Structures are given as structure tokens and as C-alpha cells.
Amino acid sequence: MSQPLRLGIAGLGTVGVGVVRIIRKQAALIEARTGRPITITAVSARSRDKDRGVSLSGYAWEDDPVALAKRDDVDVFVELMGGDEGPAKDATEAALASGKDVVTANKALLAIHGQALAEQAEAAGCLIRYEAAVAGGIPVIKALTESLAGNEITRVMGVMNGTCNYILTRMEETGNGYNSLFEEAEALGYLEADPNLDVGGIDAAHKLAILSSIAFGTQVDFDGIEIEGIQRVSIDDILAAANMGYKIKLLGVAQMTGRGLEQRMQPCLVPDSSPLGQLAGGTNMIVLEGDAIGQIVLRGPGAGEGPTASAVMSDICDIARGWHGPVFGQKATTLASATAALSQRPAAFYLRMGLLDKPGALAKVATVLGEAGISIDRMRQTEHRSDQAPVLIVTHKCSRTALDEALDAMAHTGVLASDPVALRIEDL
């Protein structure tokens, strides 16, 4: 096992440069741990001349990542370009077609094309590893695939997009609205080139789709996720939730039910004393639940050069040590086709509404809820604002269908000053 493991790295942005840095800095340590040297043969990026603050001397240069992926002197193709189409996909396919293992941080590619790529890889006897694709430095792929291999997974959930969590945390801290904090995050460089990937929940949903596949033995089903971003989370809701002992998080949840696979990525309330409730700023957190283990919680940096490169190195070191296994925890050809199921699992809900200043308005709302079979855990009416009476309600557990019926009936009572806000409260 003293032959070097030779890498070809495509993409020299933050993460690619981080990987190069680690391989140069920790060569001896890594060789002691994996039993063989890990070397870089060739690299590829859009611009050859850019100063990246790290020496690329000694590495061959390829303008075309596909050419890089096919090189005979590359054992592992490290795909750090990103994007679910174009060069990342082409080069990954080329690497697999050339019999090479692939390490990638590309959540979009796997969420959209994971099944086809996994089938291609496994037919060719190659690996695809992607610890860095989900929750940055948090070792969730390994924990789910390997550490929980003896468990029937019952639920996977987490805060998987640091930018959204940063915005929501800062909204509560500052009392400012979404737009103001969106601008702050943008100024800090926290947003993707297409900000909707972050604030629209798409990036986090890509990650959830990957976790669901491993957890439940189903083909990656990104389209089956109910996705709602944080753009409509109002500062009023954040403050009202805080006042009642909750935080609002963009929370991903996946569960297998009798009717199919529920996957949700949406703003939810969680108790502020829970690990998820206490997660402030850009940190990520994943909660894994299994029939034997109960619950484990993994917390760490979800992005950034060092943490993401650390996760990429974890995959590379595993390959150097001879790791092998299927892409999504079991053979791709044995993964079941996922049946997407809208969430019908009863939950408590948080409701906020403005009532017109009319006698009996609150009674009408309460009556509508009662008629839908929804009982009220807590209700608060706060001081009037102009002509509205703000009302907060936390329901006992009810189905989303019953709630939607009640909201619909409420709209016909003539006492609402505006559409009510309804957010799920996730059980922890």
C-alpha cells in the first residue's frame, strides 16, 4: 500500500484551494494515517493565472476538466466545480467511464443526477464519495451510512444552510426585517451567486434529498421535497415565536411513512431550549434518529474553506485506505423509487393573525378552530396596532389538512385583517 494515491482536482475555488493546502501542509500526517502518500497530479479551473495564494507548481494543468478526469495518471477525480449540469456532470461521467473514483462536494449534481451517477459508478466498480456535499465539515454522510448501519432510520432533520440560519438569527438579534439582513448577508459574501439557492431553500433541499436516500433506501427524490424558503419569514413572527419560547429555523425533515416519503424544507418553530433552537449564526446541525440509537446530534461549520476541505479529505483518505461501498448506502439498483407523501403527520402549529377590531372576532376564530377539531394550547392577544388586534395561537397537534380547512373557514368569517401565518412546530 505504499503507492501514492494520485488526485486530479477540478475547481480551485475556496474548497479546491483548501484541499490543496491540506495536502501540502499535512502530507506526512496523512501518509502516517492512510498508509500511503496522497499526491496531486493535475488540476483544472476556469482561470489559470489567478493568484490563489497557494502554489500549484508540480501539478499539471488542464483547461478541460473532462480531460483531467480521463488522465491515466489520476486515480481519483476530485470534483469541486459545482453545478448540476455542464462541466461538473460531464467530467464526473468521464471519470467514472475511465474507471476512476470520484470525490465531490457537489450537492446539486447528486440531488438531481445521483441515481444515474450511482448506477454508472457501481456498474464500473467505482466509488462516488461526497461527505462535503452535505453540511460542510459535519461528518453526516459517514455517520448515516456507516455509524447507523444497524439502525432503521426513523427521522433525519437539521439546519443545513448556514446563510439562512445567519439571517434568521440576526433578524432576532437586531429586530430588523428580512430584507435588511438579506443585504447584510450579501455584503458579507454569504450568498450564492443565485441567492435563491440559499434563501429559497434549494441548496438545503439538495442536501436533504441526499440524506433521505441514504436514510430510507430510496432513490434521490429532490422533486418530492416540499420546499419553502425564508423570504416570507417576518420579523413579527420571529419576535412572537421568541416570546412564546421558540426559534424559527429553516428546518429540513425527512421521515418514511406508511404513505411514502415525507421530505420538507421549510421554516418551522423549534423550542428555544433544544439543540436546534440554540443553534445561532452560520453553524449547521443535523439530527439523526434510529430505532436502536435513539437520537444523535451533529453540530459544526456548514461551509468555509477549512471545514469543507476537511470533509473532502475525509473521503480521499478513506479511498486511500481502501474504503469501498455503494454510493447511497446500498446498491443503487436496489434503491426503491420514492413515493413522495405530503406531510400528514399531526403537528402543533403556530398561527399569527390580525383581527379586525370588532366584537366577537376572537370568538369566531376560536370557534372555527374548534369546529375543525383543532384545540388550542395557548392563545395571546397583544395590544392593538392601528385597527388590528394581533393574535398568536399555538395549537395542539392536528393534521395539516384540518388546519388548512380551518384557515379556509377563517377567511370567510370576515374578522381577519390579513391572511394568517401558519408555521409548523417540529417535535424534537
Added chain:
Amino acid sequence: MSQPLRLGIAGLGTVGVGVVRIIRKQAALIEARTGRPITITAVSARSRDKDRGVSLSGYAWEDDPVALAKRDDVDVFVELMGGDEGPAKDATEAALASGKDVVTANKALLAIHGQALAEQAEAAGCLIRYEAAVAGGIPVIKALTESLAGNEITRVMGVMNGTCNYILTRMEETGNGYNSLFEEAEALGYLEADPNLDVGGIDAAHKLAILSSIAFGTQVDFDGIEIEGIQRVSIDDILAAANMGYKIKLLGVAQMTGRGLEQRMQPCLVPDSSPLGQLAGGTNMIVLEGDAIGQIVLRGPGAGEGPTASAVMSDICDIARGWHGPVFGQKATTLASATAALSQRPAAFYLRMGLLDKPGALAKVATVLGEAGISIDRMRQTEHRSDQAPVLIVTHKCSRTALDEALDAMAHTGVLASDPVALRIEDL
């Protein structure tokens, strides 16, 4: 890869029975994940007739675990007996001598004999895996060995004994003293047969010794750990710490320093808003820090049938998939001999003392601290109790040596009503 992996399980207590249950219940799921069936060939325990609530039919019985370990029809010897000498050690050595891989949950065995066993295993081309030995269901061995393989580890710390954390949490909740909560934990069956293993910090120190070896590439050095149990933690300190925004935890910390390896297992203060501070009850938490990843936090059940068996299954499934690697993250023969270094890293300290009711008493204490170069971050004198004035001090960072000198000088001022309590405040 369709040949079954055949286990011989020695020890049918809580964990052993848990492993049998999982293998019977999840056979199909595990085979889908690992690519081969996992079967039990033979079992061994002290009493054959005990009703364990799980069927052992179909498994051969061995009275002698050494005989079990040598059976030709066993591929992996699963050691769940416990104890650092006697049958566990003998059978583990016999298994390795017969060329079999070993999975164990035995922290004491590895903390005391880990180096010799690792050398034996690696010389024979065998594995020893032990995810369940540290922090139960938390996948910390895997995270440290595999997920952080590209990192220079800078610090490992954590709450690794659920019983101690339970007692400390309940002391704060109830306001009762240590003895009362020790009895409560005993009544609940939370204590080892020798309670000093728990409350004396020994069990947690066994775990820390194992983590240190992997983290820093050193031979397991249990004797190099500064160990202090929780027996002397008083309810006064818990309440005073809470009052100043801290929790007291039995915290294990390992760091490599220029002078050698610091390993401490002792009661420390941590900010109550930190993940460690928020850890209540019997749950465990491990914090891993590396140069690339920064910090990750792993939280989960540290004991119990399901979680511990889940960790054992993780190792078994890895072996079924063909995992191989050295026992402590790099070849045992390359592990450095650890030089134990007492902690000289500056830290803030919490001091509690009773002063005699004399004019100038507080000034004398402050003067002594100042003369030792220790500056005071916060000081509180609370209402007198009988003839004493209770004083709480939080220092700025200072060395333990300077603090010990100050405490010594303080003893000669004639103003102390009793020996001061000094507890380290760990940086998080």
C-alpha cells in the same frame, strides 16, 4: 461478497443482548447495506440459563470465551464482557492469535492494554474496532479516525460519563448535595458495580485515553491523565457557578503542547450557554477541534442497550464491507510514546472561599492574588453565613502554578475560614 460474516459474541449483558436483537430484527436491512449476511455462530456468557428476553436458538454455546474466540466458524470475535483483565483480555488475545478480527466495547481493556493489543492485531493482520467503547452511540471513534483524517487535531474534549452528568445536573435541579444524588443514581441502576469507576472519573478517563491516542498519534497513556472525580463537587459550587453563568461538568480535555500531552478529567466550569453547558442528564457530548475543520460537536446517548449495540453494529458492518485500517488511526508501531504534561495552559479559574468576619479580609485575598500576578475578572461577596463571608472570584487567565502559589499564600493570611475551592473554567 455474499459469504456471511460469522460472529462469536462473548458477553450477553445489556449490550450483548442488544446486538443479538439488532442482528435478528434487521437482518435484511443490514445485508442490503453491507452486501452480505451477518450471522451469529456462537455465544458465551457466565450463565447459560438466564432468561435474557431474546432467543439464542441456532447459536452454539461456549462456556469459555477463549474457546469461542478460537472457533473456526467465527470470523469476528465480539467482546462485550468488560474488564481490563481476565476473560476479556484472554479471549481478545486468543482471537487475534487465531487471526480473527475483534469488535469490543471495552474501554478499560483498551485504555490499559491498547498498545500491546494493537501491536498484536496489526502484526497478525487483524482489526480491533471499538466504536462502542467511547461515548456509547456517538460515532466519535469514526469521526476522529476517519472524518478528521486530514486535520491536525488541536483539542479533544467532552462529557463522557452520563452518570456523573446526571448527578451534577440533578444537584442543580434539586439543590440537594452530592450524597443524596449519588443515592438516587444508585437506585436507578446508573452506577457501575464499582461506583468509583463512574464518580471517580476512571471510566471517563479510560475513554479520554483512547481518544488522545487517535487524536495525537501517541500510545494510549491512561496513567498520564490528571483525574479528579465529582465526589467533592459541592452543591454550593454548583449553585454559585450557576449564579455566575456557568455549569460544572466532569470534563475530559486532551491537548498536545510543546511540553507533552495534557490529559485532564476533572470538574470544570463551562459557560451555561455553550453546547457543553446545555448538556443535561445522562447524555454525552464530544467536542473535536482540528486545524482545518475548526470545531464539531457530537451529542448523543452515552450508554444503554440500543445506542451501545448500535455502535457495536457500526463496527461489525464496517468489517462486513471490507473496512481495514490500524487500531488507533495509524500503525501501532509508529505511535509516539506519550510524555505526560501537567496542564500549564493559562486558564480562568473559579474560586470560592469563606472569609472570617474581620476587617480587611477581602483586601488581603485580593492583594495575594495581585501579588501572584493574577487579575480578577469578577468578584462577589454574598451575605454572611454564621461567621463566614462567602466570596466568589472569577480570575482572568493565569497559570495553575501561579494560582497554586496564590492559594498557598492565601492560607497564610489568617483570613480564610476554610480551604478555598478552585475549579478551572474551560475555554469553549
